[in-house]
Amino acid sequence: MQQIAIPPEDEISKTLQIIENKEHDPNHLVKLLQEIQSELGYVPENAQRLIARKMNTPMSQIYGILSFYNFFRLFPPGRHRVTVCLGTACYVKGSRNILKEITSRYELEAGQTTSDRRFSLDIVRCVGCCAIGPVMTVDDKVYGRMKPEKVKTVLREHR
Ligand code: FES
Incomplete structure (x- = not known):
């Protein structure tokens, strides 16, 4: 998007x-x-x-x-909306580590946008793909069985 x-x-x-x-x-x-x-x-x-x-x-x-209300954004949206699922199924499979990798690599917290407006980051609570958790999404695309070391590759696809 x-x-x-x-x-x-x-x-x-x-x-x-x-x-x-x-x-x-x-x-x-x-x-x-x-x-x-x-x-x-x-x-x-x-x-x-x-x-x-x-x-x-x-x-x-x-x-x-x-x-x-965590659905409100105080910053302009980026070109790509990234979400990390912290719903229970994803959380127990380590989605916190996915979130940590994104926040440290791109220096942004949930609800913020990178300074180049490339990415916005949000936390969600279940996107209905629990079986393939931990899950992150970029725009409408779901990435399952995520690992912190895959974050860079996934985000590189989105300029
Ligand atoms: S808890 Fe993450 S997709 Fe359901």
Whole structure:
């Protein structure tokens, strides 16, 4: 999946469009943030500030929501979405070591994007391929029976 970067001014105008159509009710913040992420690929800080102002809500409350739910992204998505499954079946087969290899090799944590915007990394909890765990995915492709030493080869396929 190839992601296209959205200029910051477009992020603002898209955020405004989404906010304009909503009730200014803090109880709907999660849904609103989800809509923004679905439109922009993440929830930029500019959007957070706009929401805080328009909905008369403290930034700390917005940040609290964004950090509580691990599906929210605070960074722009990379060209390729990498996930590591930490569901039980994969975890017991060593998926933590796959995650550790990616985080140390590419210097990124789950929820982040590499500085060259090549990869975003997320943790998932079962992709339905438990029999071939530990599993990682890149975009829509599933890589089973992963080992830390195979990570470099897999990621090299995705420029
Ligand atoms: S637990 Fe990893 S695919 Fe099911």
